[in-house]
Amino acid sequence: MKIKFLGAAGTVTGSSYLIASGDDKVLVDCGLFQGESYCERDNFAPLPYDPKTIRAVFITHAHIDHTGLLPKLVKAGYAGPIYSTAPTRDFAKELLLDSEDILSREAEQQGQTPLYTAEDVEAAMRLWHTIGYKETVKAGGFEVHFIDAGHIMGSASAVIFAEGKRLVMSGDLGNENPPLIPEGELIPADADYAVIESCYGDRQHEDFGKRREILEDVIENAVKMGGALMIPAFAMERLQELLYEINFLVENRKVPRMPIFIDSPLAIRLTRVYEHYESFMNSEARKFMWQGRRELLNFPGIRLTLTREESRSIEQAPMPKMIIAGSGMSNGGRITYHESLYLPDPKSTLLIVGYQVSGTLGRQIQEGAKEVRIMGKSVKVAARIVSISGYSAHADQPRLLQWLSPARGNLKKVFVTHGEEKVSQDFAAKALNDLAVATEVPHLGEEVVL
Ligand SMILES: [Zn+2]
Numbered sequence: 001m002k003i004k005f006l007g008a009a010g011t012v013t014g015s016s017y018l019i020a021s022g023d024d025k026v027l028v029d030c031g032l033f034q035g036e037s038y039c040e041r042d043n044f045a046p047l048p049y050d051p052k053t054i055r056a057v058f059i060t061h062a063h064i065d066h067t068g069l070l071p072k073l074v075k076a077g078y079a080g081p082i083y084s085t086a087p088t089r090d091f092a093k094e095l096l097l098d099s100e101d102i103l104s105r106e107a108e109q110q111g112q113t114p115l116y117t118a119e120d121v122e123a124a125m126r127l128w129h130t131i132g133y134k135e136t137v138k139a140g141g142f143e144v145h146f147i148d149a150g151h152i153m154g155s156a157s158a159v160i161f162a163e164g165k166r167l168v169m170s171g172d173l174g175n176e177n178p179p180l181i182p183e184g185e186l187i188p189a190d191a192d193y194a195v196i197e198s199c200y201g202d203r204q205h206e207d208f209g210k211r212r213e214i215l216e217d218v219i220e221n222a223v224k225m226g227g228a229l230m231i232p233a234f235a236m237e238r239l240q241e242l243l244y245e246i247n248f249l250v251e252n253r254k255v256p257r258m259p260i261f262i263d264s265p266l267a268i269r270l271t272r273v274y275e276h277y278e279s280f281m282n283s284e285a286r287k288f289m290w291q292g293r294r295e296l297l298n299f300p301g302i303r304l305t306l307t308r309e310e311s312r313s314i315e316q317a318p319m320p321k322m323i324i325a326g327s328g329m330s331n332g333g334r335i336t337y338h339e340s341l342y343l344p345d346p347k348s349t350l351l352i353v354g355y356q357v358s359g360t361l362g363r364q365i366q367e368g369a370k371e372v373r374i375m376g377k378s379v380k381v382a383a384r385i386v387s388i389s390g391y392s393a394h395a396d397q398p399r400l401l402q403w404l405s406p407a408r409g410n411l412k413k414v415f416v417t418h419g420e421e422k423v424s425q426d427f428a429a430k431a432l433n434d435l436a437v438a439t440e441v442p443h444l445g446e447e448v449v450l
Helices: 070-075 087-109 118-126 211-225 238-251 267-274 283-291 308-316 335-340 360-366 397-407 419-437
Strands: 001-005 016-021 025-028 056-058 080-086 129-132 137-140 142-148 155-163 165-169 191-195 226-234 258-262 303-304 320-326 348-351 373-374 375-382 385-386 413-417 447-449
Touching: 001 360, 016 155, 025 070, 025 129, 025 142, 025 211, 025 258, 056 137, 056 142, 056 303, 070 118, 070 397, 080 087, 080 226, 087 118, 087 129, 118 129, 118 320, 191 397, 211 348, 211 385, 226 335, 238 258, 238 283, 258 267, 258 308, 283 413, 308 320, 308 335, 308 413, 335 360, 335 373, 360 373, 360 385, 397 419, 413 419
Parallel strands: 025 056, 056 080, 080 129, 165 191, 191 413, 226 320, 226 348, 258 303, 258 320, 348 385
Antiparallel strands: 001 016, 001 447, 016 025, 137 142, 142 155, 155 165, 373 375
């Protein structure tokens, strides 16, 4: 068996792995490279394999850095099956159409041909087959099944068996005790090889056990101060987790009622998909939501703003009020308009709940900038800035080590991917030291014989 690292090697985006056994080839993930813009050069490079020779594609989860090049693959002639869990397919459809929209607008600005069209997305959806966790699929000499990765709803690790060897691709891994979905499974003890993500491979999420209390304090304080509470959130998973947590706090009268604006059409569409998959939620969420006949998008105070006019009318709503909008790092999206209004207000609060990449507006604010530029204008920052790291959807270092440990006696090699180069190197050294497993950080385009 051979594995070729086509993306997410020494970087965090563009996840894709080509796995070959004799003449049989399968692909695990087919993600978009995401940097400054969606129109990254890497996305336009010719595919490093003949799409017609691939027997099957397995998708670990819906995030665009794992699915975003599927329409390009299909456009290039791939006509075989695409396998994932059911929620992954439904989320992927929404996210692919959204990214197609962004890609075509960026391509227009730069005078390029878009990477793919909405018809290519539809063509990819027609090849899609959904399978449950633990359901085995045969593709040539490969047998493949998914186990729950606990990262976002429907996320999976792929267990691949061929030539008497078992290779486990982690996909993205979640943390212990996530708010909305069940905790993911660890690697099977009989794994011979592993490819593991390392996004947070060098750190520990500190406020994990206290995240709900911290959120409660932030909301209470914001109401007392009488300003706006702005929460930049990613449309997928983070936003639904927040909705669930806020719903829980409101219903249990832990926080005072106030208007809560969900200002993101994509997030609203994705949340409807969440509501469809009750069986993929954890037992606390199922009990609270469904036995209590509650809805993620319908609880006291919540208001959904779909159109641009509705979004702008939030300004007229009296204080205090909560505004949840994308993008999660304030690098564009509707949140920036609200930030331009309320960052100068000392009674207002900005709550950061996700990782802020360096160079983004979110990172500048998080690091204490007193003045920032939004939509070409200078904006003073006088609002209170608070960060909570406990809502991260990515496993931290202790959890990554825990994920590998059941197979430590059997693993012949662990490949560390999906992290900044130095972070992946740090995690590879830590795993070697703590678990005594051989590790390697592969470089982009490298092929390894297992
Ligand atoms: Zn992910």
